[in-house]
Amino acid sequence: MNTQLNTRALAFAGSATFAVLNIVCLTIYALAARPDPWMTLFIGSGPSVGGWIVFIAEGAAIGALIGWLVAAFYNRLARTEQRA
Numbered sequence: 001m002n003t004q005l006n007t008r009a010l011a012f013a014g015s016a017t018f019a020v021l022n023i024v025c026l027t028i029y030a031l032a033a034r035p036d037p038w039m040t041l042f043i044g045s046g047p048s049v050g051g052w053i054v055f056i057a058e059g060a061a062i063g064a065l066i067g068w069l070v071a072a073f074y075n076r077l078a079r080t081e082q083r084a
Contacts (some may be wrong), residue, residue, distance in 0.1 A: 003078040007071035013059040014067025022059035026052055 022038075029036040036055075039045045045055035 004075050005071040007075070010065040010071040014063035014065075014070075016063070018063025018066075019060040019062075020058050022056045026055065051057050060064040 003033055025036055025038055035047065039047070039051070042055050042058045043050045045058065
């Protein structure tokens with residue numbers, strides 16, 4: 001049984017998930033005509049098209065990092081469990 005996760009695939013999935021989540025947040029706040037409170041957490045993002053692109057790109061980068069870290073730690077723990 002293969003207990004190793006594909007880190008590249010999980011990083012890509014995390015990246016896509018966080019990018020879509022940021023798009024959904026922007027859409028909700030655009031429809032409500034209110035500023036997005038999450039946007040202040042991202043450096044360089046703002047209420048413009050360029051700021052939205054930065055917001056989505058930084059969210060995707062964070063998602064890729066989280067996906068890669070989850071896979072890396074899981075693979076390390078799965079390897080130690082197989083030896084025991």
